[in-house]
Amino acid sequence: DAKTTQPPSMDCAEGRAANLPCNHSTISGNEYVYWYRQIHSQGPQYIIHGLKNNETNEMASLIITEDRKSSTLILPHATLRDTAVYYCIVRVVSGGYNKLIFGAGTRLAVHP
Amino acid sequence: GAGVSQSPSNKVTEKGKDVELRCDPISGHTALYWYRQSLGQGLEFLIYFQGNSAPDKSGLPSDRFSAERTGGSVSTLTIQRTQQEDSAVYLCASSFQGGNSPLHFGNGTRLTVT
Numbered sequence: 001d002a003k004t005t006q007p008p009s010m011d012c013a014e015g016r017a018a019n020l021p022c023n024h025s026t027i028s029g030n031e032y033v034y035w036y037r038q039i040h041s042q043g044p045q046y047i048i049h050g051l052k053n054n055e056t057n058e059m060a061s062l063i064i065t066e067d068r069k070s071s072t073l074i075l076p077h078a079t080l081r082d083t084a085v086y087y088c089i090v091r092v093v094s095g096g097y098n099k100l101i102f103g104a105g106t107r108l109a110v111h112p
Numbered sequence: 113g114a115g116v117s118q119s120p121s122n123k124v125t126e127k128g129k130d131v132e133l134r135c136d137p138i139s140g141h142t143a144l145y146w147y148r149q150s151l152g153q154g155l156e157f158l159i160y161f162q163g164n165s166a167p168d169k170s171g172l173p174s175d176r177f178s179a180e181r182t183g184g185s186v187s188t189l190t191i192q193r194t195q196q197e198d199s200a201v202y203l204c205a206s207s208f209q210g211g212n213s214p215l216h217f218g219n220g221t222r223l224t225v226t
Binding site for chain 1: 116143145147154155157160162167168203205207209212213214215216217218219220
């Protein structure tokens with residue numbers, strides 16, 4: 001299984017971009033990178049996923065390096081409500097279904 | 113639209129009692145997952161359903177834990193003879209079948225065993 005490495009914590013000022021890094025140097029060619037976040041006392045929330053190309057949706061942008069060994073989740077204008085634990089997950093290819101293995105994540109604190 | 117619904121949201125039980133936790137997935141989602149999150153810990157995979165069958169039960173921690181799914185919809189996670197170490201938040205997620213479909217989680221059931 002491909003492992004991911006994320007910093008345990010980060011800070012960001014409200015209104016600024018939050019750039020959350022993730023290393024996945026052992027990723028294989030058919031494994032996707034997924035990002036989820038978990039706000040206190042809630043279930044994890046899906047943010048975005050990608051394979052090779054950069055992806056953008058209404059929540060965030062995902063930048064994947066050309067060698068696919070690392071990626072960055074970008075929240076373009078962080079708000080206080082973005083304070084959460086952010087999980088970078090490389091999908092385990094197992095039986096054709098989407099078994100996600102969660103690590104410790106990055107605790108993002110957005111401050112005024 | 114409606115998301116994944118779990119009930120109860122909180123459950124306090126005495127050690128040795130059995131508990132049942134319920135999950136209503138998003139309509140049309142054929143894949144269903146159970147996870148567990150102990151206090152201050154990450155999410156631990158328990159079991160996966162495709163329709164009513166469970167091809168991956170590898171995360172169930174002991175034979176006191178079982179789960180079933182009926183009608184390809186509602187799932188129940190049962191813990192028999194609960195122990196204090198079973199205290200955790202039990203999370204359910206569902207998705208469309210297909211390798212890249214993202215999982216959508218409920219807000220979990222917080223189980224406390226006294």
